[in-house]
Amino acid sequence: MLQALIGAEDGAFDCEWVKTITAAVARLHQGGIDVVLLGLGLSDSQGLSAFLQIQDNAPEVAVIPLTNGRDDAVGLKAVRLGAQDYLVKDLLTQQPLAHAIRNAVERKRTHEALKKAQNGVELREEDRTSELNQLYDEEQKAHRQSEILRVASLALTRSLDLDQVLLSLLDCLATLVPYDSACVILHVAESQFGVAVARGYEYFADGVPLKRLVFDMQAYPHLREILESRRSVVIPDTADYPGWNASIGAGLLIRNWVGVPLIANDNVIGLYSVDNRNPDFFTAEHRELCEMLAPQAAIAIENARMYATLGSREEQLRSLSHRLVQMQEAERREIARELHDEVGQVLTGLNLVLGTAARQAAEKVGEGLAQAQTLLNDLMGRVRALSLDLRPLMLDDLGLLHALVWLFDRYTGQTGVSVRFTQTGIRGRRFGQDIETAAFRIVQEALTNVARYSGVDEALVHIWASDDMISVQVEDRGRGFDVDSVLSAGQSSGLAGMRERTELIGGRLTIDSVPGTGTYVSANLPLHAAGRVERGGP
Amino acid sequence: MTTVVLADDHHIVRQALRALLETEPDFQLVGEAGDGLEALRIVERLKPHVLVLDLMMPGLNGLEVARQVTQRCRTKIIVLSMHANYAYVAEALKNGVAGYVLKDSQASELVNAIREVAAGRRYLSAPLSERAIQLYGRKIGQMPADPYDTLTGREREVIQLAAEGHTNVQIGQRLFVSPRTIETHRANLMRKLGLQNQSELIRYAVKRGIVSVDS
Numbered sequence: 197m198l199q200a201l202i203g204a205e206d207g208a209f210d211c212e213w214v215k216t217i218t219a220a221v222a223r224l225h226q227g228g229i230d231v232v233l234l235g236l237g238l239s240d241s242q243g244l245s246a247f248l249q250i251q252d253n254a255p256e257v258a259v260i261p262l263t264n265g266r267d268d269a270v271g272l273k274a275v276r277l278g279a280q281d282y283l284v285k286d287l288l289t290q291q292p293l294a295h296a297i298r299n300a301v302e303r304k305r306t307h308e309a310l311k312k313a314q315n316g317v318e319l320r321e322e323d324r325t326s327e328l329n330q331l332y333d334e335e336q337k338a339h340r341q342s343e344i345l346r347v348a349s350l351a352l353t354r355s356l357d358l359d360q361v362l363l364s365l366l367d368c369l370a371t372l373v374p375y376d377s378a379c380v381i382l383h384v385a386e387s388q389f390g391v392a393v394a395r396g397y398e399y400f401a402d403g404v405p406l407k408r409l410v411f412d413m414q415a416y417p418h419l420r421e422i423l424e425s426r427r428s429v430v431i432p433d434t435a436d437y438p439g440w441n442a443s444i445g446a447g448l449l450i451r452n453w454v455g456v457p458l459i460a461n462d463n464v465i466g467l468y469s470v471d472n473r474n475p476d477f478f479t480a481e482h483r484e485l486c487e488m489l490a491p492q493a494a495i496a497i498e499n500a501r502m503y504a505t506l507g508s509r510e511e512q513l514r515s516l517s518h519r520l521v522q523m524q525e526a527e528r529r530e531i532a533r534e535l536h537d538e539v540g541q542v543l544t545g546l547n548l549v550l551g552t553a554a555r556q557a558a559e560k561v562g563e564g565l566a567q568a569q570t571l572l573n574d575l576m577g578r579v580r581a582l583s584l585d586l587r588p589l590m591l592d593d594l595g596l597l598h599a600l601v602w603l604f605d606r607y608t609g610q611t612g613v614s615v616r617f618t619q620t621g622i623r624g625r626r627f628g629q630d631i632e633t634a635a636f637r638i639v640q641e642a643l644t645n646v647a648r649y650s651g652v653d654e655a656l657v658h659i660w661a662s663d664d665m666i667s668v669q670v671e672d673r674g675r676g677f678d679v680d681s682v683l684s685a686g687q688s689s690g691l692a693g694m695r696e697r698t699e700l701i702g703g704r705l706t707i708d709s710v711p712g713t714g715t716y717v718s719a720n721l722p723l724h725a726a727g728r729v730e731r732g733g734p
Numbered sequence: 735m736t737t738v739v740l741a742d743d744h745h746i747v748r749q750a751l752r753a754l755l756e757t758e759p760d761f762q763l764v765g766e767a768g769d770g771l772e773a774l775r776i777v778e779r780l781k782p783h784v785l786v787l788d789l790m791m792p793g794l795n796g797l798e799v800a801r802q803v804t805q806r807c808r809t810k811i812i813v814l815s816m817h818a819n820y821a822y823v824a825e826a827l828k829n830g831v832a833g834y835v836l837k838d839s840q841a842s843e844l845v846n847a848i849r850e851v852a853a854g855r856r857y858l859s860a861p862l863s864e865r866a867i868q869l870y871g872r873k874i875g876q877m878p879a880d881p882y883d884t885l886t887g888r889e890r891e892v893i894q895l896a897a898e899g900h901t902n903v904q905i906g907q908r909l910f911v912s913p914r915t916i917e918t919h920r921a922n923l924m925r926k927l928g929l930q931n932q933s934e935l936i937r938y939a940v941k942r943g944i945v946s947v948d949s
Contacts, residue, residue, distance in 0.1 A: 576838045580816060590821055593795065598821035601873060618884045620926075623874065658884050660926060667922060671886045706918045708888060710910045716888045718918060 217241040224254040230301045231258045247274045258304030352496035356503040361496045362393035372485040375470035382466035389413045428456040433475035451475040456486050458494040542575045596632045611647040621661035634697045635668045641690050642670035642717045650674025666721050673714040679707050736852045739765040741773035742788035770794025783852050789815040804830030810851040820870035833857035889923040897939030
């Protein structure tokens with residue numbers, strides 16, 4: 197009957213008939229089946245178990261159980277378990293059968309699509325979860341690292357003392373990486389680097405005097421590589437590293453080595469390294485942790501070094517102002533002496549002359565007054581000379597050129613040494629008071645030296661000024677001297693004074709003297725304040 | 735009658751000058767000032783024949799007062815100064831001063847000076863002379879026409895060796911000084927001569943005959 201019903205559908209369905217569940221399952225496994233119309237009373241399986249067998253073997257195929265009228269409950273159960281529909285055998289007519297088959301196929305397809313979609317959602321959910329877990333791990337790691345950095349930064353910036361900073365760096369490294377030994381190497385000059393601090397080498401060799409050891413980084417391949425690549429370098433096993441024998445680690449039992457460059461202001465200022473006696477000991481994370489400290493450490497070291505430079509600069513200024521105070525005292529003593537000896541004596545004489553005149557007869561008063569006037573003029577001359585010695589007012593009133601011409605006249609008069617003078621660019625020009633004073637004093641001091649030491653009777657002075665600089669040069673063709681030995685012998689307050697004056701206003705003093713060929717002093721003074729050392733009040 | 739204004743920041747000096755001028759019947763002292771700015775105001779208001787001016791005064795120094803007075807009125811100026819130095823004299827005359835009297839000269843000199851400048855002539859105190867002022871002017875004006883003359887002996891040695899192609903290190907060895915010192919000499923001589931680079935230096939040296947082209 198079924199056959200008849202389906203056949204009447206005019207080729208709409210291809211039908212195959214089997215008589216047992218076993219045969220049905222075998223056929224289904226071959227594929228190409230959309231719908232199974234399942235009788236529930238087959239010889240090898242009946243009822244729901246027949247349905248379940250079909251479903252288990254072909255979950256993607258629609259199943260329509262055919263029930264007897266009295267098995268209505270079985271049909272319903274099958275639908276609940278996944279059948280697309282059920283049909284009551286006795287009630288079959290042509291129309292609803294074809295309709296039911298089509299619906300069943302359609303429903304099964306929709307169901308399959310839905311199931312697939314649901315599976316996809318579940319899979320994605322799983323992916324998301326593992327992604328989230330990974331993110332969480334990374335966040336944890338970042339948090340740990342930032343904590344490490346925070347602690348390190350605190351430790352590194354606690355002190356401005358270089359040695360303290362270096363020890364802190366080794367301490368920080370120790371908390372991050374289990375090293376047997378570690379050291380920090382800092383730039384000294386040119387390609388020279390020196391070990392600034394070291395720890396743990398006593399483990400390898402007794403009291404290796406590594407600290408303050410200075411060497412050329414270029415000579416060691418692993419150090420040179422850090423210099424050139426500006427990145428950290430790992431030697432997993434020094435036994436396999438050809439350059440190692442030539443390195444400073446030779447003789448030590450270092451097997452695993454990690455070196456990290458210290459970079460500040462774009463310069464490699466040094467590096468630090470951690471060592472372990474076991475090959476391949478340090479992990480990628482160890483290396484990463486080592487590298488993390490580098491920027492902080494470089495800044496801390498630069499700051500400490502700068503602070504040290506400032507300190508020594510301050511020290512220089514202090515000793516300079518100490519010398520200035522001493523010079524001032526010496527000058528005051530000189531003035532006091534001259535006021536007493538020169539001026540005081542004349543005033544005493546004047547007092548006596550006037551006193552005598554007052555007691556003299558009227559016709560003799562004129563004579564006494566004339567005598568007083570002579571003493572007075574003498575006094576005026578002495579006061580003027582004293583004032584000029586202290587500071588030629590001309591320098592303030594008329595400027596450098598007039599003051600120098602006056603100085604040369606007076607100098608020649610006092611010493612017998614003549615001065616040949618050329619100048620360019622200073623006539624009619626005024627410079628800052630400090631510059632004019634420095635230029636004047638340097639010429640004065642240099643000329644004094646010519647008169648004292650050169651043994652010649654002529655000095656040459658050249659002064660030339662441009663827009664941004666004034667240059668003062670004093671030369672003689674006299675005896676000359678060995679500059680270094682005179683400067684270091686400390687018998688050169690004149691030379692040192694000239695140098696200090698020059699450097700205070702940011703200039704540069706060059707003294708070129710060779711025994712037997714003469715002396716040449718040159719001071720280049722910048723006209724604009726850049727680079728000058730500020731000086732406190734008097 | 736010659737009208738006179740006195741400007742000096744020292745009370746004692748003004749008192750002495752007043753006493754001196756009062757002994758001359760043809761002089762009339764019309765005003766006194768204790769600093770430069772006051773002097774300028776009084777002279778502009780009173781327009782005296784003669785201003786007797788201290789060179790160094792607070793506020794505005796004597797040279798500047800002189801310059802401004804000669805720009806604004808016909809008052810003749812006599813500077814009273816303790817400086818016998820020609821630098822001061824020359825600057826004062828440049829600023830339009832008619833008389834220069836030293837503070838340590840005889841009192842009668844100032845009286846003569848006032849009469850002279852009031853009559854339109856120049857007056858310089860006894861040890862000063864016009865001739866010396868000219869000489870001084872020449873001394874100051876002495877500027878080398880040729881920048882080569884401003885080179886030191888060392889710089890002349892260095893330019894020659896540099897033009898012959900020696901490096902600073904070689905020149906330093908030759909002259910027994912450090913290369914850095916030679917560097918200073920070289921930089922200085924190039925600045926003086928306005929030379930920018932080594933090839934300009936060589937060209938200059940050849941042109942001056944410091945080195946010959948064949949060497």
